[in-house]
Amino acid sequence: MRFFNLLKTNSNIKILLSIIILSILILFSCKEKQGPGIESWFWVLNPIQLDSKAISEKTYTSDGRITFAKFNSDLVPYSRKQAPEVLKTYLQLSLNSQPSFLRSNRVGVYDHDRFQQRYKGIKVENGIYTVLSKENTIELMMGEFYQVPEDLSSSPKLSEAEALA
Structure with a gap:
């Protein structure tokens, strides 16, 4: 005082x-059991905001998830380094779902960056997205990330011995 x-x-x-x-x-x-402390609040500071001019073409699944997006990189250029934030924003991932960088390949003039979806740090099977960049500017993204219910428990139900039996 x-x-x-x-x-x-x-x-x-x-x-x-x-x-x-x-x-x-x-x-x-x-601190959460599986996650970081203040880092889990950084979504508030995400510099990537939804922009209606950013995407020129989109393809959706039957339940409304984006599986393909072509960016208007000349109107709204996103840097290759911003790929995780772009995925979080345009795929509208929950706080518990994160794109985790897997690997990068260069094919011609394009860099293919592959991301694995993780829910509370646990790999989501087949949750893969590829972001294509040209000259460090995002051009396309394609793949499939899943909507995971927020109340889904990530605690194991089986012990190691039960799982291996």
Whole structure:
């Protein structure tokens, strides 16, 4: 409280500063069993926002998930380094689903970056997306990531011995 007395501020500002400081402390101490602390809040700071001009062509699954997208790289250029954020934004992944970089191949003038979907750090089988870039600018993305229910438990139901029996 001496700190606030030194600032000679009114009570509303003291309350606001207390809330901000408390929020910062909570964010830095927040840990999930499987995930990071403050890193799990970085989605708020994601610099990639949905832009209706960014994609010129899209193909969807029967349940509405994007399986192919061609970008208007001249109108809205996304850097190859932004691929994970682009995937999270345009595929509308939940906080628990993350694209995890697998590998990169160069074919002609295109770089093919492959990403594996992970849910709470666990690999989602067949959840693969490929992002094609030309001169470090994203041109296409194709593949399939799945909508995983937020309430799906990631805790194992079988012990190691039961699984191997």
